Amino acid sequence: MRWTKSLIPTLRQAPAEAVVPSHQLMLRAGVIQQVASGAYNYLPLGWRSLHKAMEIIRTEMNSAGAAEVFMPALQPIEWWEATGRRARLGENMFVVTDRHGREQAPGPTHEEVITMLFGGAVTSYKQLPVNLYQIQTKFRDEYRPRFGVLRSREFQMKDAYSFHLTVDGPDGLDVEYQNMYDCYCRIFDRCGLKYVIVEAETGDMGGNASHQFTVLTPTGEDTIFTNDSRSYSANIEKCSTGARSYNLDGEPTGELDKVHTPDCSSIEDVSKFMKVKPKNMLKSMVYKAGDELIVAVVRGDHDVNEEKLKDATGQTVVGLADDAEAKAAGFPVGFIGPHVEVSCRTFIDFDAAQDQFWAAGGNEVDHHVKHFNWKRDLIQHVDDTCYVVADIRNAIDGDPAPEDRGGGTLHASKGIEVGQVFKLGRKYTQALGVTVLDENQQNVVPIMGCYGIGVNRILASAIEQEGGHDDRGIIWPMALAPFHVVITPIKYSGDVAKVCDDIYATLTAADIDVLLDDRDERPGVKFNDADLIGIPLRIVIGDKGLANQEVELKARTADKPEMVKADAICDHVINTVRNELS
Numbered sequence: 163m164r165w166t167k168s169l170i171p172t173l174r175q176a177p178a179e180a181v182v183p184s185h186q187l188m189l190r191a192g193v194i195q196q197v198a199s200g201a202y203n204y205l206p207l208g209w210r211s212l213h214k215a216m217e218i219i220r221t222e223m224n225s226a227g228a229a230e231v232f233m234p235a236l237q238p239i240e241w242w243e244a245t246g247r248r249a250r251l252g253e254n255m256f257v258v259t260d261r262h263g264r265e266q267a268p269g270p271t272h273e274e275v276i277t278m279l280f281g282g283a284v285t286s287y288k289q290l291p292v293n294l295y296q297i298q299t300k301f302r303d304e305y306r307p308r309f310g311v312l313r314s315r316e317f318q319m320k321d322a323y324s325f326h327l328t329v330d331g332p333d334g335l336d337v338e339y340q341n342m343y344d345c346y347c348r349i350f351d352r353c354g355l356k357y358v359i360v361e362a363e364t365g366d367m368g369g370n371a372s373h374q375f376t377v378l379t380p381t382g383e384d385t386i387f388t389n390d391s392r393s394y395s396a397n398i399e400k401c402s403t404g405a406r407s408y409n410l411d412g413e414p415t416g417e418l419d420k421v422h423t424p425d426c427s428s429i430e431d432v433s434k435f436m437k438v439k440p441k442n443m444l445k446s447m448v449y450k451a452g453d454e455l456i457v458a459v460v461r462g463d464h465d466v467n468e469e470k471l472k473d474a475t476g477q478t479v480v481g482l483a484d485d486a487e488a489k490a491a492g493f494p495v496g497f498i499g500p501h502v503e504v505s506c507r508t509f510i511d512f513d514a515a516q517d518q519f520w521a522a523g524g525n526e527v528d529h530h531v532k533h534f535n536w537k538r539d540l541i542q543h544v545d546d547t548c549y550v551v552a553d554i555r556n557a558i559d560g561d562p563a564p565e566d567r568g569g570g571t572l573h574a575s576k577g578i579e580v581g582q583v584f585k586l587g588r589k590y591t592q593a594l595g596v597t598v599l600d601e602n603q604q605n606v607v608p609i610m611g612c613y614g615i616g617v618n619r620i621l622a623s624a625i626e627q628e629g630g631h632d633d634r635g636i637i638w639p640m641a642l643a644p645f646h647v648v649i650t651p652i653k654y655s656g657d658v659a660k661v662c663d664d665i666y667a668t669l670t671a672a673d674i675d676v677l678l679d680d681r682d683e684r685p686g687v688k689f690n691d692a693d694l695i696g697i698p699l700r701i702v703i704g705d706k707g708l709a710n711q712e713v714e715l716k717a718r719t720a721d722k723p724e725m726v727k728a729d730a731i732c733d734h735v736i737n738t739v740r741n742e743l744s
């Protein structure tokens with residue numbers, strides 16, 4: 163490709179709204195252009211890179227035995243109602259109404275459609291297992307689209323779905339889950355990503371086991387934990403801690419002292435006003451667990467983990483109670499202390515169940531208490547079915563790791579989720595009434611797995627990760643670079659132009675992706691742009707070098723160029739590119 167025939171609108175400065183490096187650099191390098199909040203044009207460079215990621219995914223999925231299909235983006239809303247996910251996804255789903263007044267959803271994901279596709283095409287166990295995938299545009303009305311293509315409202319996803327009769331056995335879900343897990347490793351390795359694989363919650367997908375593939379970077383939105391020996395890695399939503407001791411029997415540190423705390427509703431406000439550190443405060447909140455209202459108590463500097471609360475309460479649906487409902491039940495919302503006079507079960511995190519000085523809500527509007535004591539103020543007044551001490555908070559850096567997973571200490575880091583694999587079970591096949599005939603001619607409900615990759619996020623996280631950019635611009639891994647090499651003539655004319663054209667032709671014939679900077683620009687401008695757009699190799703050709711039959715070769719990551727004989731440059735480049743891609 164000749165630069166003058168492409169469209170590479172490089173910018174000196176990124177627009178102010180771009181705050182993370184990948185977003186800034188993708189805009190500055192003319193990779194993407196914003197159309198609207200969470201929607202982007204992929205310009206020629208971006209589209210080439212996106213295609214490269216897709217082709218890696220496609221080749222690896224095909225060789226792992228999955229078959230590609232293509233489903234419509236517009237999906238019947240009834241199927242989402244049948245699985246209960248219309249309500250569950252709520253405002254995250256776009257819903258459009260057609261001219262006949264029928265609603266449908268531009269798909270945020272395709273479990274419902276694939277299950278119906280499968281139901282319409284597969285009747286016998288003999289056709290199982292099967293794994294079908296597509297690469298398609300997904301639509302999600304994200305609450306906060308941000309960080310460029312990392313969290314957009316329209317994005318490309320590779321989504322795969324497998325169907326099985328059993329979990330175990332050679333044709334079972336477990337085998338295919340591992341097959342996809344291994345396939346994902348090959349995909350992300352080939353893309354040049356540095357990732358970790360962490361245990362994850364299943365969220366909106368449902369199911370009972372899941373792993374996320376996460377690219378480590380300080381700008382990532384996900385918090386993950388890994389223990390010292392790296393035998394345990396988990397997302398914050400899932401991360402368990404090792405045993406933490408507790409004690410509810412300690413003696414009071416003083417008289418229960420009620421303090422008027424006007425206009426203080428947050429932990430920070432109360433902490434400042436009462437001059438008590440958040441770690442000496444109890445945060446008590448009303449949750450709805452199934453049909454029951456419960457109180458969850460964690461330390462002021464900790465956060466409740468709803469998944470853990472689910473496990474502790476034994477309920478499948480747990481969420482913060484609606485304020486009005488909690489108030490109607492007698493809870494002084496915003497000022498609740500564990501000794502609240504409403505009869506309910508109380509779930510106490512280990513770190514909150516300690517013998518120490520506590521400040522807590524005063525169970526009266528605009529009031530808090532000092533010297534709350536578990537034994538005196540709660541335990542003595544209720545029977546022991548009314549309180550449960552459990553791990554109900556998010557893990558934090560320095561927590562003990564679960565002993566049965568290798569123990570040691572948990573270390574927090576930030577990352578970007580690029581892919582996730584799930585064992586779904588029968589959630590979708592059951593809800594949509596899909597069955598196949600087994601060996602005994604009995605109808606059975608198949609078991610599913612699903613496997614997603616965010617294609618756009620692959621590009622952004624390649625830039626975001628360590629070594630993915632510097633102060634001059636993007637540093638693409640060879641596999642994702644829109645071009646492997648850029649030829650930069652000092653001046654594109656005469657002999658220099660002829661040598662450029664020859665090298666261009668030879669490399670292109672050898673399947674090397676070459677960009678020829680044939681612009682009438684100063685060398686400095688061309689060098690800066692080449693660095694900004696992140697092409698891994700640059701060949702500089704000028705009269706001076708050619709006088710010695712030499713050209714200059716510089717890797718984007720190297721400090722200095724090397725001089726290479728003009729008649730050897732093509733072989734040199736071909737070998738370098740092939741080596742890096744293999």
Ligand code: ATP
Binds near residue numbers: 311365
């Ligand atoms: P997140 O937790 O970041 O919102 P998710 O867990 O909801 O993502 P999945 O449903 O697992 O996402 O979708 C599969 C993949 O699609 C994700 O691993 C991610 O790479 C990508 N993805 C999800 N949401 C977005 C988005 N808004 N913009 C770009 N890529 C996305």
Ligand code: MG
Binds near residue numbers: 581582
């Ligand atoms: Mg996910």
